[in-house]
Amino acid sequence: MSAYVIGDINVTDPDTFAKYAGLVPASSGAFGGRYLVRGPDKCEPCEGDWNPERFVLAEYKDVDTIKSWYYSDGYKELTKLRQSASTGSLLVAEGVEPPTQGRGTGTPGYLVGDIEVTDPDTYAKYAAGVPATVAAFGGTYLVRGASGEVFEGSWAPKRLVVLEFESIDRVKEWYNSREYADLKKLRQSASKGNLIFADGA
Numbered sequence: 001m002s003a004y005v006i007g008d009i010n011v012t013d014p015d016t017f018a019k020y021a022g023l024v025p026a027s028s029g030a031f032g033g034r035y036l037v038r039g040p041d042k043c044e045p046c047e048g049d050w051n052p053e054r055f056v057l058a059e060y061k062d063v064d065t066i067k068s069w070y071y072s073d074g075y076k077e078l079t080k081l082r083q084s085a086s087t088g089s090l091l092v093a094e095g096v097e098p099p100t101q102g103r104g105t106g107t108p109g110y111l112v113g114d115i116e117v118t119d120p121d122t123y124a125k126y127a128a129g130v131p132a133t134v135a136a137f138g139g140t141y142l143v144r145g146a147s148g149e150v151f152e153g154s155w156a157p158k159r160l161v162v163l164e165f166e167s168i169d170r171v172k173e174w175y176n177s178r179e180y181a182d183l184k185k186l187r188q189s190a191s192k193g194n195l196i197f198a199d200g201a
Contacts, residue, residue, distance in 0.1 A: 001062055001063075001094055001095055001096075001097075002059060002060070002061065002062065002094075002095030002096075002097060002142070003059075003060050003061070003062050003063040003065070003066050003092060003093065003094050003095055004036075004057060004058065004059055004060070004092065004093050004094075004095055004142060004143055004162065005033070005056065005057070005058040005060070005066055005070075005090065005091075005092055006056065006057055006090070006091050006092075006093060006112070006148070006160070006162075007054075007055065007056035007057075007088060007089070007090045007091075008052040008054075008055060008088050008089045008153070008155060009052070009053065009054040009055070009056065009082075009086050009087075009088040010053050010054070010086060010087045010088050011040075011053065011054060011085060011086045012085060012086055012087060013084065013085035013086070014085075015085075016081065016084060016085035017082065017085035017086055019081060020078055020081045020082045020085060023078055023081075024075075024078055024082075027069070027072075027074050027075050027078055028058060028069060028075075030069075030074075031060065031065055031066075031068060031069035031072075032060055032061050032065060033058050033059070033060050033066075033069060034058060034059045034060075035056070035057070035058050035201040036057045036058065036059055036108065036110065036142075036164070036200060036201055037055055037056065037057040037110060037198045037199065037200060037201055038055075038056050038057075038058070038201040039054060039055075039201070040053060040054045042054075042055050042198050042199050043055050043196045043197065043198050043199075044196065044197045044198075045194075045195075045196055046111065046175065046195035046196055046197050047188075047193070047194060047195040048114075048193060048194030048195060049194065050114065050194035050195075050196055051196065052196070054086075054088075055196075055198055057110065057112070057162065057198065059095075059142070062094075063092055063094055063149075066092050067092075070151060083152075087153075088152070088153055089150065089152060089153025089154060089155035090150075090151045090152040090153060091148040091149060091150045091151055091152075091153075091155060091157075092148060092149045092151060093143045093146040093147075093148040093149075093160050093162070094143070094146050095142050095143055096141050096142065096143065096144050097140075097141075097142075106166055106167060107167060107168075107199065107200040107201075108164050108165060108166060108167065108200040109164075109165050109166070109167045109168030109169065109170060109171040109172075109197065109198070109199060109200060110142075110162060110163060110164055110165070110168075110171065110197070110198040110199075110200065111161070111162070111163040111165075111171050111175065111195060111196070111197060111198070112160075112161070112162050112163075112195070112196050112198055113159075113160065113161040113162075113193060113194070113195045113196075114155075114157040114158070114159075114160060114193050114194045114195075115157075115158060115159040115160075115161060115187075115191050115192075115193040116158040116159065116191060116192050116193050117158070117159060117190060117191045118190060118191055118192060119189065119190035119191070120190075121190075122186060122189060122190035123187065123190040123191055125186060126183055126186045126187045126190060127145075129183050129186075130180070130183050130187075133174065133177070133179045133180045133183060134163060134174065136179060137165060137170060137173060137174035137177065137179075138165060138166055138170060139163050139164065139165045139170075139171070139174060140163065140164045140165075141161070141162070141163060142162040142163065142164050143160050143161060143162040144161055144162075145159055145160070145161070146159075146160045147159065147160065148160050158193075159191075159193075168197060168198075168199045168200070171197055172197065175197075
């Protein structure tokens with residue numbers, strides 16, 4: 001089952017962080033990692049006040065592969081470099097499908113949600129109805145309902161959702177569509193949390 005590294009990073013030393021950013025792709029790539037979102041100014045608040053300065057979303061074969069990379073001798077050294085130049089949170093979430101190959105040549109867009117359900121019965125109605133609207137706009141669930149495993153930082157989401165669409169414009173079309181409007185109200189009545197739009201790497 002696919003798995004994802006999700007990072008919310010605040011850079012404190014740009015020059016040192018640039019060294020890390022230049023070295024890490026080879027490290028993660030050796031373990032089959034693929035960046036879906038990477039860098040500063042990639043995110044836009046959708047609901048709530050979450051607006052990461054620098055956001056990372058990377059896809060791997062499975063959780064075990066992520067742990068093999070994260071705890072490898074090579075990445076341990078890079079972790080020290082990153083931590084000396086930034087603060088933030090890093091977590092791992094299991095995906096809902098095997099990694100998708102050949103997504104296309106465009107730049108996908110993502111919606112990432114950190115949700116706390118306050119009314120489970122009503123939220124269940126939302127959860128049953130929303131996949132058809134996502135599919136109608138060509139979207140795919142990458143993560144749905146996972147709480148994630150925190151590797152670094154204090155971020156501890158209750159329920160993570162990551163949706164992928166063909167472009168950031170398509171994400172927004174779905175979010176603002178008539179098809180999703182009533183379901184959105186239903187979700188908002190049964191949960192609280194933060195949603196962001198994220199532009200692909």
